Amino acid sequence: MTIQVGDKLPNVDLMMMTETGPTKMSVDDLFGGKKVALFAVPGAYTPTCSAKHLPGFVDNAANLSGKGVDDIVCLSVNDPFVMGAWGKDHNAGSVKMVADPDAAFTKAMNVEFDASGAGLGIRSRRYSMVVDDGTVTQLNLEETGGFEVSDAETLLGQL
Structure with missing residues (x-):
């Protein structure tokens, strides 16, 4: 079943590039005890992700913080080097x-899709959500290929 409002995030390992190199972190460590704006993209450097989705959250970081968001997380089924x-x-x-390098998080939330026909393999559907101490409190899940409800402005309006 696809993740829904009220569900706890699956506790799997994710990765992030740090000053010392790729670092594993659990979902519990990343989201525990915080209010987090999480948005997922099908792929780093892809057109909509680079031109609209990521820039919207970068531009609205202060506004999200002003609404009580502690962290903003961008997630993609990519490796930590690419995400960094x-x-x-x-x-x-x-x-x-x-980075969700093996799509474990994406699959556990049941938001994956197969883009092998485009040479991309398994990817995450585009979405945004608010996660409060590991529990989903808002969810904006796009249909594959869409960018209608997962933007930063929509999420801001829900806080």
Whole structure:
């Protein structure tokens, strides 16, 4: 069943690029005790993700913080090197660029889709959510290929 409002996030390991290199972190460590704006994209450096989705959250970081958000997390089924480079290229210092390299988190939430026909393999559907201490309190899940409800402005309106 697809993740829903009221569900606890699955506690799997994710990865993030740090100053010392790729670092594993559990979902519980990343989301525990905090209010987090999480948004997922089908792929780093892809057109909509780079032109609209990530920039919207970077531009609205202060507004989200003003609404009580402790962290902003961008997640993609990519490796931590790609996520780190993509964040640097887009000056996303206010956003934690998190990799789900084997899609374990994405599959556990049942939000994956197969983009093998486009040469991309298993990817995450686009979504945004508010996570309060590991529990989903808002969820904006796009249909595959869409970008209608998962933008930063929509999430801001829900806080």
